[in-house]
Amino acid sequence: MNLLDPQGPVAAANSTILVDSVFIMLAIVVPTIFAILAFAFWFRASNTKARFQPGFVYSGRVEMVVWAIPALTVILLGGVAWIGSHQLDPAAPVPGTGSPVRIQAVSLDWKWLFIYPDQRIATVNTLTVPAGAELNFQLTSSSVMNTFFIPQLGSMIYTMNGMVTRLNLRADNEGKLKGMSAHFSGDGFPDMMFDVNVISPLSFPDWVATTAKTDAVLNEESYKKLMQQGIEKGKPTYRLEDPRLFNLIATQHIPPGPGPELMSDAGRPHSGGHDAR
Amino acid sequence: MPAAPTVEAMMLGKLDWSAIPFDQPIPLIAGGVVLAGILAVLIWVVVKGHLPYLWHEWITSVDHKRIGVMYILLASMMLLRGGSDAIMMRIQQAIAYQSQGYLPPEHYNQIFSAHGTIMIFFVAMPFVIGLMNLIVPLQLGVRDVAFPTLNSVGFWLTATGALLVNLSLVIGEFARTGWLAFPPLSELSYSPGVGVDYYAWSLQISGVGTLVAGINLVTTVLKLRTKGMNYLRMPMFCWTTLASNLLIVAAFPILTATLAMLLLDRYLGFHFFTNEAGGNVMMFMNLIWAWGHPEVYILVLPAFGIFSEVVSTFSGKALFGYRSMVLATMAICVISFMVWLHHFFTMGAGPDVNAIFGIASMIIAVPTGVKIYNWLFTMYGGRIRFATPMLWAVGFMVTFIIGGLTGVLVAVPPADFMLHNSMFLVAHFHNVIIGGVLFGAFAGFEYWFPKAFGFRLDERWGKLAFWFTFSGFYITFVPLYVAGMLGMTRRMQHYDVAEWRPWMIVAAIGMAVLSIGVICQIMQLVVSIRNREALRDRTGDPWDGRSLEWATSSPPPVFNFAFHPDVRGEDAYWDMKIAAQQQSLEHEEPEYHDIEMPRNSPTGFVCAFFATIMGFALIWHIWWLVILGSLGAFATFVVFAWRDHDEYVIPAAEVAAIDRVNLEERRNLVSMAGAI
Ligand code: HEM
Ligand SMILES: [Cu+2]
Ligand SMILES: [Cu+2]
16 A cells, blocks of 8 residues: 555655655755754764854854755745645546546445446445546545545545535556545444455446346435444445435435444443444 | 433433443553552552641642642653553554454544543643743743732643543543544534543633633733843743743634534534534634644744753853744744644645645744754854753754654645545654654753752663653654555554554554653652752752753742842843853842742632532533532632732741852852862
């Protein structure tokens, strides 16, 4: 899951900016650290060769330089930040080959639901995408906040109930990646890791066709079951009954997911985490 | 909820036997040990007859020095608690690869929430506030802070918060939401237990204490300076104290209001931050960070001040670029209010907003960088003595630059899109909080300990403590940077990714090294107390200091200074020493006057006692007790407001007797220096 081993253009650009920024800063940080250690060593009290200059407490020239160095660095990095923020805006298009794939991601307690409205299918805890195509994500949450993040594809983004965030990504190479939630969301949070299968654009339609044959149907009813707190060990797939399901969730026509069931009135509720073990 | 509340429900609210975690041995045992410890100390105190002493000299004291010491004591004890949490987390993450480890999620999640809350609010805050309390009036050459009794109230309310957080170990639970308790997770529907209530009420009560301390210190710096101590002659620590406390006064009300809204949601069914009925979580994010970012500067600015004092004293030079430092401090103070959004670049705000806040955040790095360079040039041409405080200072400079680098890095939005909430971020903020605030607190502790207690700390153990803590820090947190680069996110109770494992193991080893550092620090204290006669500081000026706290004896008399010192330059005491060496040593006996000092007052303690009751009752919905507690606290204030005698007089003869001893020692010092 190395951030420096990007598998798509967004991650590649993110990590380039990351590495470049580090080097820009190292250019002044390393000499400064070196100077600190050198001055501290040379001007030690026991060194008789060092000249004691108690009067050296102000120098306009030094002050100039001292304000200028960090200021110049920041101007440079500020430019990087400005350009980078615009180019890598999560909502900015990431053109790819073939037609874009629309994916609607919903974070649930504690699993990920991926709806493919155009293909009329949905999956839980696995995201299957064709290599090279633009991936248009719309994201929301069924209950608490989460963050959708596939480290090797780049840019993470929050999911929030009653709101839709947008993210465009592209996966360039076939293979298996990992995704996760990067915002703590309760007891089952660490089990929100999901698999990302990047398959060839040619086999994507086959995968869609196979998945569409699943018996399980995703509709309001089955969604509400999925919404209960708990950890999903399997990787269920569904046929999507109504492609508007995501809108119903995002607009709260389907009310937010319930929290834990209370065991006792006292301070410590029974948590969904228990049955996970 | 049953329709008709039972008698028990009315008497005890939500409290019943299931609140005691009999099924979870770890917190129960930990809590039990702590309780037993407290009880043992209490019994010892009572049996040995120390209670009257404690009561008259410490608990009811309104002396800023005593209050400062109590703040630092509280911080040190809480550091041990927060440190134990850290050890538990590091062990869990070292073993919880493809397994559940030894801590179930509902427990692990409480631990990291408590760790963060305790470290920020009950370690870092009281440590720096304690040092400011102890030293600032001395540096300003005055006899006390502006509001001595309020000062005591502030301390005791902070202690109340700490007590409530620790009570949650044995009665009920603590929040499982992280140290900022983001809704909707922290709302009643997703966190129905009392954990979030413990969190919120502890911070509400201690937050009032912090605000009071802030008002007090701002007023002290603005209004109580000795003759000739104009703003541009104040020691750097006083400047950073001013900046930090201005931030407290401006920022803490935001925290209070935000938590009040969360509590209204939880207690009275409001919808500020709920999913339903128009609540808005993004509002919470904005509000909490509008307080949260200034908060980190509230912590680190005083540390900058401490390092300024330490670097200049041990280099034997005045601080380089003093005015530039003042400017940098105030610039940080202002800009730190304009960057809060960098904590949620990934919320989807849009490129313009992200870029502007990213750049604003980087701009803070400019004055911070200037500070580093000015310390660097203070060392240049100096004659550096590497006593323990100076070791911490050099260790800080190196460490903090690295933390600054990674901080600026996460302020670049596209980089943060990969690093937000990752272990890299965890490494970043520990890099600046440990490398900045904690190192600063330790430097200040070593540097001013002789002033507070009249004897120095053992140098050998001090240096050992530094080297273990310093290297332990790197062994613990460099692996977290790496883990972050490998995509590891924070707050993982377990994980299945093999590449992360080795780094978690190294970090656990680092934690062990760090713990040795802490043990050395404790040893240093023990050894120094044993050898206190040999380490005695008779002169009041053990480090050849430059500012006024060194002009009085160690420990200073209650009234600090027999005469208000007359300040003629930046390094007030240094100038006096030079002048004394040049002039003849025969001093005429000055004419002493009576000194009025504020009387001790139990107001703070009593008020906090009732606040504790009120907080506990609110957490458990025991309404009659809430009324009792709040009435009690209110009555305490009324009684205080109606007091008749608030000052007592120290007769001139007594002042003279105390001061003569001090002057005698000082003359010896000066004549010895003259002889060399
Ligand atoms: C003594 C060495 C320390 C170690 C080994 C340590 C370790 C940790 C760990 C493992 C976490 C949780 C990471 C996760 O969520 O996955 C954490 C979080 C945190 N620590 Fe420390 N810590 C230390 C000292 C400190 C100090 C001195 C402070 C502040 C003065 C501090 C402030 C925090 C904060 C604010 C958090 C975030 C809490 C949260 O995520 O809710 N830590 N630390
Ligand atoms: Cu910030
Ligand atoms: Cu930050």
